[in-house]
Amino acid sequence: MENLNDSMTSPELSLFSSIPERLSTVSVKELGTVLPGPSLIEIPGKISPPLFISVLLHGNETTGFLAMQEIIEKFNLLSKPSPREILLFVGNINAAMLGVRRQTDEPDYNRIWNGGNRPEHFLAKEVINQVSRRKPFAAIDIHNNTGKNPHYACINRTNGAFINLARRFSKTIVYFTEPHEVISIALSRLCPSVTLECGFSGDSGGLSHVGKYIEHCLTLPPEKLFSPPANRHNDVYHTIARITVPDRSHLGFGTCPGPVDICFRDDLEELNFTTVPKGTKLGKSAGNSNNLKVTDNNDRDVTTEYFSFDGNAITTRKTMTPSMFTKNETIIHQDCFGYIMEPYPLNDE
Ligand SMILES: [Zn+2]
Secondary structure, eight states: OHHHHHHHTOOOOEEESSOOTTTTTOOGGGGGGTOSSSEEEEEOBSSOSOEEEEEOSSTTOOHHHHHHHHHHHHTTTTTSOBSSOEEEEEOOHHHHHHTSSSOTTSOOTTSOSSOOSSHHHHHHHHHHHHHHHTOOSEEEEEEOOSSOOOOEEEESSOSHHHHHHHHTTOSEEEEOOOSTTSHHHHHHTTSOEEEEEOSSTTOHHHHHHHHHHHHHHHHSOHHHHTSOOSOOOOEEEEEEEEEEOOTTOOEEETTOOSOOSEEEOTTGGGGTTSOBOTTOEEEEEOSSSOOOEEEETTSOBOHHHHEEOGGGEEEESSOBEEEOOOOOHHHHHHSOSEEEEEEOOOOOO
16 A cells, blocks of 8 residues: 555656757756646657756755756757757756755655655656667766866766777766666666766756767767777776765764764875875774675675775775765765776777
């Protein structure tokens, strides 16, 4: 019965067969005045199959939505067809209006794509059904980071088409298979897909970068988009573990004047995508159970493989490349503290 009740308050998917009038001018804070909730918008184009683009799965990550507003204006898509059909999914409208990743009583909209019994899982299933019917040729999911990271593209398969789609966005590529409930993994079963991480939300550099990328995807023939560019040099990483802290833990950064469970070094975000040597101190724990935990891709606790806690100093036990380290405590609790990656040499295809 619980599921039945839940489905009555289900976030309904709204379908649009053209661009709603004010979509390109509305502010993210007022998005609900144009889109009643999660929406799949068909943007007619001169050629098909469509390019699938998803934005605002995380409400506080606005770059993808702003880039699409610019694309609509630039190509005058309210009155003209796009160079190629687009299927645009705008995800968590309510969270976006509040400027948060997700609301406290709902799941993360980028962790609902592998089944489940919450209304949001049914929403995700409906989106995938609608999208698979239209057979997109490529799929792009656009995100931002709260911590300082380079712009990078993530892939969930290492076929040539996936790698080359990622290469067009960035020299830095991350291959990951966990978390497996993300939209890009669901889409990777339909077509080559990428997740684009475009730096801080709304940052102008990220906005123009992703805007140009979308333009390329709309105008280049697929064989060109999926073939290797002339410069094949890339830094490819594989995410091998995820670092979390318990929900109840209190965190601090820098000098940490108040009582905290873990006090991290202040320049933590500078370590993202760098080689952090063995013996590097990340911070100090209060020595209680509210400490860092490292979980590998097989869901095993591998904390002691990566960190020592001698004298409560949190020190790396092996060389590692972190990503997504952030000082935003809300995001650390809603998502994670960061990921551990290792270089992933490609046999160049
Ligand atoms: Zn995100």
